[in-house]
Amino acid sequence: MRSIIIWLGICCFSFLFGCQAEQEQEKKFKVGFSQPIMKDAWREAMFNEMQRQLIFHDEIELIFKDGDSQTSVQIAQILQMVEDGIDLLIVSPNEAAPLQPIIESVFEQGIPVIILDRRINSGKYTAYIGADNKLIGNAGGKYIARLLDGRGKVLEVYESLKITAFSDRHFGFREVMVGHPQIQIDSVKAIAKGESKYRELIANEQYDVVFAATDVAAKFAYDVAQEAYPDGRNKYYIGIDALPGTGNGLEMVENGILTASIIYPTGGDLSIDIASRILNGEPYEKENILQTLVVDSTNVKIIQTQARKILDQQTDILSLSDKLGVIQRVFKTQRTLTYLFALTMVISIIMTASVLKSLVEKRRINNELQSKNEQITLYAQQAEEATQAKFRFFTNISHEFRTPLTLIKAPVDELLERKEASLFKRDLKLIRKNTLRLLRLVNQIMDFRKIDNSKMNLRINEQPLIPFLKEIMDSFEKLAVDKQIAFKLIYDSDQVKLWFDGNMMDKVFFNLLSNAFKFTKKGGSIFIRVETNQLSDEVRVSVDDTGNGMTEEQVAHIFDRFYQGDQYRSLGTGLGLALSKEIIDLHKGSIEVESIPNKGTRFVIKLKTGKDHLDESMLAPEEGLYLRSDESLFPADYESTEEPQIREKSEEGSSSILLIEDNDELRAYLKDRLGRDYFVMEANNVAEGIRIAMNEVPDLIVCDLMLKHESGYEVFRTLKEDLRSSHIPIVILTAKSSTEEKIKGIRLGADDYITKPFDVPILCERIHTLLANRQKLREHFLHELPVDQKGLSNSRIDKKFVSEFTAIVEANLADTGFGVNEIGHELGLSRMQLYRKVKALLGYSVNDYISNVRLKKAKHLILEGEHNISEIAHIVGFSTASYFSTAFKNQFGMTPSEFKSNHES
Secondary structure, eight states, rough: OOHHHHHHHHHHHHHHHHHHHHTTTTTOOOOOOOOOOOOSSSHHEEEEEEEEHGGGOTTEEEEEEOOOOHHHHHHHHHHHHHHHOOOOEEEEEHHHHHHHHHHHHHHHOOOOOEESSOOSSSSSSEEEEEOOOOHHHHHHHHHHHHHHTTTTEEEEEOOTTTTTHHHHHHHHHHHHHOOOEEEEEEEEOOHHHHHHHHHHHHHOOOOEEEEEHHHHHHHHHHHHHHHHHTTOOOOOEEEEEEOOTTTTTHHHHHTTTEEEEEEOOOOOOHHHHHHHHTTTTOOOOEEEEEOOOOOTTTTTTHHHHHHHHHHHHHHHHHHHHHHHHHHHHHHHHHHHHHHHHHGGHHHHHHHHHHHHHHHHHHHHHHHHHHHHHOOOOOOOHHHHHHHHHHHHHHHHHHHHHHHHHHHHHHHHHHTTTTTTGGGGGGHHHHHHHHHHHHHHHHHHHHHHHHHHHOOOOOOOEEHHHHHHHHHHHTTTHEEEHHHHEEEEEEEEESSOEEEOOOOHHHHHHHHHHHHHHOOOOTTTEEEEEEEEEEETTTTEEEEESHHHHHOOOHHHHHTTTTTOGGGGGGEEEEOOOHHHHHHHHHHHOOEEEEETTTTTEEEEEEESSSSSTGGGGOOOOOOOOOOOOOOSSTTOOOOOOOOOOOOOOOOOOTOOEEEOOOOOOHHHHHHHHHTSSSEEEEEHHHHHHHHHHHOOOSSEEEEEEEEEEEEEEHHHHHHHSSTTTOOEEEEEEEEEOHHHHHHHHHHHHHSSEEEESSSHHHHHHHHHHHHHHHHHHHHHHHHSSOOOOGGSSSOHHHHHHHHHHHHHHOOOOOTTTTHHHHHHHHHHHOOOHHHHHHHHHSOOOHHHHHHHHHEEEEEEEEHTTTTOOHHHHHTOOOOHHHHHHHHHHHHHHHHHHHHHHHHOO
């Protein structure tokens, strides 16, 4: 112990005298500052503020790097500063997205990070300092709206939208302008990459206000306009920054060059203060939003006065800093004397060594606990990421399965229609049955994914229970007859009504009946009983079978996911009953099972009457929400013995179909199959599909919704809103099978919605029916000319087109040179687009329609008797009376004179 005391004493003396020798070279915190650019006044002002604030923090050594507007250079500089061992990083990102991973990496290494001015899309930083750029954009928009009194024309000059500060200003400004529809807005990118366009707009267009992202850009706009129009062109120029000093924003507002500027504080001084607090373990705010203000002629004098006063004070501070240096040197000398006095405390320090040892041990244990807590947190994050990855996998794989299942099921269905495949019919039916099984499994996995992710949205409405159960039982009647199973529904009243989601409850009873038929032998029985308990306000539905039954262990695990029991492992996936229980739980009900080995099983479902026990968000009381899924139409063991009905070959050989599908194999198969009856065009993406639809104007479009990370809904929005293509019927062919997706597609204007996998004959019949109905519609409203609008389709755009088309024709009947080119010019359509649009809607070519209208009007004028034949020929646009007489006879079977004589007699 004595030797330890002597050693500690020597160490203390060495430490004290070492501090005295190094008193002129105290240890400082190394703070790295990465600036994207230093070529503008605002950035220089920020750096100057930081330099002045460092006077009050001599413990900080600032290492400055200029990125010269190059993101790659800024990234390299940050990595170098980290390698040099900085204690804290201050960074103003040039571009948020490329710099985000680097900033997150620095933060994860335990180095505090202060984000200055420009945000990143992540929370992995220690503190943020900057103004709210969206509020700045809002302030600019509100000021302009007041300035123009809600009416005028504005040029918005924006910077790169890759930089969050500029994009927030842009969207904040646009957000306010949405509420002022009478203010017209043009936008142009600032000088950096669009100077010619920038200069052209300002010099050649008349604007009430030019709103620029910076004061520099606003001054440039002012100079260009003054150069082009010395007498003044645009009224107001508004910028952002409002820096003090010669030639900066405040002076430009004061001199009347700019109408206003919005103060955008740099935050340089605050960044040094917060860095000091972080490094010294003092409390600080993570989010530091700087205040802003609109400066115009009403307050610029006050702001300028304050700014000049602040600059004077800063000059005084620099002077005081020199004096402070002298005082600090005196202080260091006094501190050395204090160290000498501290020697007297050495003995007491040595005596408390044991206490320090215990404290060190305690700290070590705390560090270990903290490390373990961080590790547990990391494991939790990894588990959450794995769960989300699992959800995404289930969603993607289910959609990916549907297209291959279509390519299996569709050719098998087609082969079953052919007599020459009768030798393989049994095998083909086996393939089809197992394809439906796989589809059902995919849908069950998707339902579990929704439940686990809390996205299983019930759409509950009040429905009669007995008809609902009878409809499900219809799917099993054929199977019951084939297996000679007594299959009955027993109930005491057919007026039972319950609140439930029909689509979800369909899955529950379908699973229960599928299991009952699977394990019930020939000659057995399956009964469904419905009992109402008035006392407990609940309805009890039981499914009884005389099947194999289950042991107590199997009953205990029957609702566990993927559990089948050793005896039945090869007969299912173990998902159906687990899913059924989840669905019943969502309905606030219960499901129980009773079973005796080799005697049978009873499943009992209890559901409450009324709707008070249900969440209001689940209720959807509108009618007709129950849409049975395609895979629930037949049980897993069902095999149809009926021969498929084959429709005779279509006579619509001239009809054209556009097929938009990104799966090459499915697209090739459908083209081959549909090509037997129609002319088929192909596209594998949204842009190509829209291009072909606009140029070729097909009679019908078949479109997928998931096209290589694109949305097929874009096809609907574009085509249904465009005059050239709004009349084309569209059939959705997709792997998205949920009720919500179906409703969304139909609301957007889809004429039919078919989910994968699908029956090709059904697709062909629906296409045939759509085209046939469209033809009947044309024939109905074209019985008499001009067109009867009541017979036209419900499309607002189609009705508008026909109205404009017929009005143009009526207005120009007397013009002998009037034709397709003139109408196309009036309507904004090409010759080919106009021809196809009119042919699709009216069933006529444009010239035939014009000729028929002229002749119909001529017949009316002859009956009036106010003009002779030559005058009538001129009125309706025929160049000569003889040509008119020939056309009239070809149309009505007699000359105009004969027609007139017959009606006069």
